[in-house]
Amino acid sequence: MVTLLDVAASAGVSRSTVSLVINKSPLVKDETRQRVERAIQELGYVPNPNARGLVKKENKSLGVIIAIEDQPYNTYEFNYETGLYSYNITNGIPVGLANTDYGLLTERFCVSIQGKELPALVKNNRVDGIFLVGGLFTPELIERLKEKKIPIIAIGRYYDQIDSVSTDVTQGVYLGVRYLLDQGYRKICYINCPQIYRSNAERVAGVQKAMREFHLEMKPDWLVYCKHNTGEGGYEAIKRLWQSGARPQAIAAANEPIALGIMRFLYEQDIRIPEDIAIVSYEDSVLGGYAVPALTSVNIQKEYMGELAARIMLKRIRKGQEGELEHIIVEPNLVVRSSVGKC
Amino acid sequence: MVTLLDVAASAGVSRSTVSLVINKSPLVKDETRQRVERAIQELGYVPNPNARGLVKKENKSLGVIIAIEDQPYNTYEFNYETGLYSYNITNGIPVGLANTDYGLLTERFCVSIQGKELPALVKNNRVDGIFLVGGLFTPELIERLKEKKIPIIAIGRYYDQIDSVSTDVTQGVYLGVRYLLDQGYRKICYINCPQIYRSNAERVAGVQKAMREFHLEMKPDWLVYCKHNTGEGGYEAIKRLWQSGARPQAIAAANEPIALGIMRFLYEQDIRIPEDIAIVSYEDSVLGGYAVPALTSVNIQKEYMGELAARIMLKRIRKGQEGELEHIIVEPNLVVRSSVGKC
DNA sequence: CTGAAAGCGCTTACAG
DNA sequence: CTGAAAGCGCTTACAG
Numbered sequence: 001m002v003t004l005l006d007v008a009a010s011a012g013v014s015r016s017t018v019s020l021v022i023n024k025s026p027l028v029k030d031e032t033r034q035r036v037e038r039a040i041q042e043l044g045y046v047p048n049p050n051a052r053g054l055v056k057k058e059n060k061s062l063g064v065i066i067a068i069e070d071q072p073y074n075t076y077e078f079n080y081e082t083g084l085y086s087y088n089i090t091n092g093i094p095v096g097l098a099n100t101d102y103g104l105l106t107e108r109f110c111v112s113i114q115g116k117e118l119p120a121l122v123k124n125n126r127v128d129g130i131f132l133v134g135g136l137f138t139p140e141l142i143e144r145l146k147e148k149k150i151p152i153i154a155i156g157r158y159y160d161q162i163d164s165v166s167t168d169v170t171q172g173v174y175l176g177v178r179y180l181l182d183q184g185y186r187k188i189c190y191i192n193c194p195q196i197y198r199s200n201a202e203r204v205a206g207v208q209k210a211m212r213e214f215h216l217e218m219k220p221d222w223l224v225y226c227k228h229n230t231g232e233g234g235y236e237a238i239k240r241l242w243q244s245g246a247r248p249q250a251i252a253a254a255n256e257p258i259a260l261g262i263m264r265f266l267y268e269q270d271i272r273i274p275e276d277i278a279i280v281s282y283e284d285s286v287l288g289g290y291a292v293p294a295l296t297s298v299n300i301q302k303e304y305m306g307e308l309a310a311r312i313m314l315k316r317i318r319k320g321q322e323g324e325l326e327h328i329i330v331e332p333n334l335v336v337r338s339s340v341g342k343c
Numbered sequence: 344m345v346t347l348l349d350v351a352a353s354a355g356v357s358r359s360t361v362s363l364v365i366n367k368s369p370l371v372k373d374e375t376r377q378r379v380e381r382a383i384q385e386l387g388y389v390p391n392p393n394a395r396g397l398v399k400k401e402n403k404s405l406g407v408i409i410a411i412e413d414q415p416y417n418t419y420e421f422n423y424e425t426g427l428y429s430y431n432i433t434n435g436i437p438v439g440l441a442n443t444d445y446g447l448l449t450e451r452f453c454v455s456i457q458g459k460e461l462p463a464l465v466k467n468n469r470v471d472g473i474f475l476v477g478g479l480f481t482p483e484l485i486e487r488l489k490e491k492k493i494p495i496i497a498i499g500r501y502y503d504q505i506d507s508v509s510t511d512v513t514q515g516v517y518l519g520v521r522y523l524l525d526q527g528y529r530k531i532c533y534i535n536c537p538q539i540y541r542s543n544a545e546r547v548a549g550v551q552k553a554m555r556e557f558h559l560e561m562k563p564d565w566l567v568y569c570k571h572n573t574g575e576g577g578y579e580a581i582k583r584l585w586q587s588g589a590r591p592q593a594i595a596a597a598n599e600p601i602a603l604g605i606m607r608f609l610y611e612q613d614i615r616i617p618e619d620i621a622i623v624s625y626e627d628s629v630l631g632g633y634a635v636p637a638l639t640s641v642n643i644q645k646e647y648m649g650e651l652a653a654r655i656m657l658k659r660i661r662k663g664q665e666g667e668l669e670h671i672i673v674e675p676n677l678v679v680r681s682s683v684g685k686c
Numbered sequence: 687c688t689g690a691a692a693g694c695g696c697t698t699a700c701a702g
Numbered sequence: 703c704t705g706a707a708a709g710c711g712c713t714t715a716c717a718g
Contacts, residue, residue: 001695003694003695003696004695004696004697005695013704013705014704014705014706015695015696015697015705015706016697016698016704016705016706017703017704017705019696019697019698020697020703020704022696023697027703027704028703028704029703029704032703032704046466046467046468047467047695047696048397048468048694048695048696049393049402049467049468049469050392050393050394050396050397050402050694050695050696051393051397051694051695051696051697051710052695052696052697053393053396053696053710054391054393054394054397054694054695054696054697054710054711054712055695055696055697055698055709055710055711056696056697056710057710059392059393061404061446061448075632076627076628076629076630076631076632076633077632078632078633078637080632082629082633083434083629084629087430094449094451101463101467103404103448103464103469104448104449105404105446105447105448106437106447106449108437120444121446123389124389124392124444125389125391125392126392126446231632231633257633260633260634260635263635264635264636264637267635267636268636270615272613284419285419286419286425286426286427286630287419287629287630287633288419289418289419289420289421289423289574290419290421290425290574290600290603290630291635292603292606292607292610292634292635293607293610293611294421294607344711346710346711346712347711347712347713348711356688356689357688357689357690358689358690358711358712358713359688359689359690359713359714360687360688360689362712362713362714363687363688363713365712366713370687370688371687371688372687372688375687375688390711390712391710391711391712393710393711393712394694394710394711394712394713395711395712395713396694396712397694397695397696397710397711397712397713398693398694398695398711398712398713398714399694399712399713400694
């Protein structure tokens with residue numbers, strides 16, 4: 001393995017000089033720098049990350065902590081959550097990290113089971129900062145995380161204790177329902193996430209805001225909650241509604257898994273989308289783009305949230321933990337595909 | 344920050360002894376060990392990974408190199424690849440790494456653009472070994488990778504130069520087509536991947552094996568290739584076939600994106616699945632489980648391939664690079680859902 | 687079974 | 703602008 005010393009010898013300078021060159025210090029004479037750079041090239045020298053990390057007290061790695069409900073169970077089935085939400089968010093992070101040499105380490109963390117411990121990545125001091133994805137983190141856990149004194153950025157959900165990048169849920173839901181109304185639909189039902197989610201109130205507010213603009217009231221029975229954030233959850237919810245005799249012209253779903261559950265039920269009843277009934281979804285994912293028919297959905301910009309979070313992280317690392325918390329709200333936007341017609 | 348020295352002082356031993364305890368050496372007297380362990384507990388000591396890595400010459404990180412066609416472009420649309428293949432494989436790796444303290448770093452690498460360089464993770468010596476996912480790696484690139492002298496395991500595709508975990512494509516495709524035949528379908532068409540894929544021959548072999556068992560011949564016109572591995576690719580392929588007048592009883596698709604493209608075309612024609620036409624897919628993903636109707640598909644066990652690859656990696660790190668290459672073939676299995684009936 | 691000492695490959699004041 | 707020296711926090715022979 002070629003080290004600093006080899007480069008120094010080859011270039012005829014001291015180790016400090018080589019180090020200064022590597023770290024782009026302006027203190028080195030141009031001619032010396034070039035000589036050193038040539039030696040680095042020739043020898044194929046690469047700085048040892050551990051040696052550097054040891055003295056600079058940094059890992060050049062960031063952690064993504066994904067909150068999960070229980071043990072990760074790999075399945076593609078309709079009655080399981082898809083994991084696409086955290087996957088898409090995580091995909092955006094490297095975009096914001098481009099042109100840095102930060103690596104990204106991922107860990108799934110079950111708050112309910114491992115709640116008393118810390119994620120291994122932070123416990124073992126493997127990372128210089130962490131991203132929290134998912135809404136399952138408790139305030140207590142976040143407090144314990146903060147004791148490690150590394151930057152923490154929440155993605156997808158607002159937490160008042162730390163920096164966050166989240167989405168305007170009310171506005172997003174509003175956009176979807178509003179689009180249905182704009183297209184002439186009036187008899188609209190909303191299939192919401194399971195009751196336990198705190199963001200449900202924001203969703204309902206979005207529905208109501210749109211309805212009121214059209215001087216309509218949401219029928220209380222037409223606001224239903226799924227048991228799970230899965231296809232089956234949506235399927236069962238629409239089935240119950242249908243069996244109660246409800247015949248909406250359009251359905252707004254809280255996310256794609258739920259929307260696809262609804263679509264499956266309708267398919268079984270031989271009800272055509274969008275000819276017989278319209279459906280609009282929220283969140284957006286490959287499930288929406290690939291759905292049959294393609295789902296009109298509100299895109300909450302998951303990748304972009306990840307990217308922005310990465311930028312905040314870099315800033316925190318550079319400037320330190322002091323200063324105002326940042327709470328960025330990303331605007332959702334409607335993606336019109338083929339599941340809504342004209343009423 | 345608490346260091347080895349603090350623990351040593353607190354426990355009244357030397358640093359070497361603490362180090363031996365941490366590394367579970369049997370050389371330490373039981374009573375001493377307990378004293379040291381108590382001190383570690385009390386002080387909340389965590390070994391510094393960089394210091395340890397520096398002397399042991401290891402990173403305790405592994406890299407996943409995902410081959411991509413061109414720049415990653417984030418979209419959920421029907422005319423883009425989904426990325427689910429590499430995502431699912433990558434998800435399996437941590438399972439095989441459980442109870443070790445290896446972290447997993449991911450890098451997307453565009454062979455055609457960055458072909459002359461090495462992935463940053465390996466160039467900068469950030470990882471102790473790498474997993475190659477995707478079939479786009481060239482033999483030359485692999486040779487250059489091997490010069491780094493770290494273990495390399497290919498997942499999903501066989502390469503003769505390195506360890507690999509892959510799938511029996513012919514058997515998988517056979518399973519799917521065979522199932523159609525078993526259910527009574529005879530007029531079957533096969534929608535294959537784009538021509539450039541080397542695995543296409545294996546797929547065709549699978550189709551033919553099944554057909555011959557039933558004393559049938561594949562009509563050459565009914566074996567068609569998509570332009571892209573996307574929904575649109577499948578959509579356009581089936582459209583061409585349909586417009587040529589072909590009316591198959593059943594369709595076998597080379598993967599879910601293609602299958603969903605086919606399903607979209609059929610939906611537009613108001614052709615019901617499975618009542619009017621059956622469809623079987625291959626690979627399996629959340630796109631299949633959530634499809635409307637749910638897709639019967641051949642599961643190639645992507646997560647399990649990742650898990651096995653991780654185990655091989657651990658073995659290679661322990662035992663070194665010597666010894667026979669391992670080439671594991673994972674058996675595919677049919678997942679019966681709702682897209683195939685009885686003919 | 688335990689301790690003193692050298693060394694892993696860097697960076698960073700400090701002189702000059 | 704450059705070099706000698708100390709130090710980051712560990713592990714590992716080597717004595718004893």
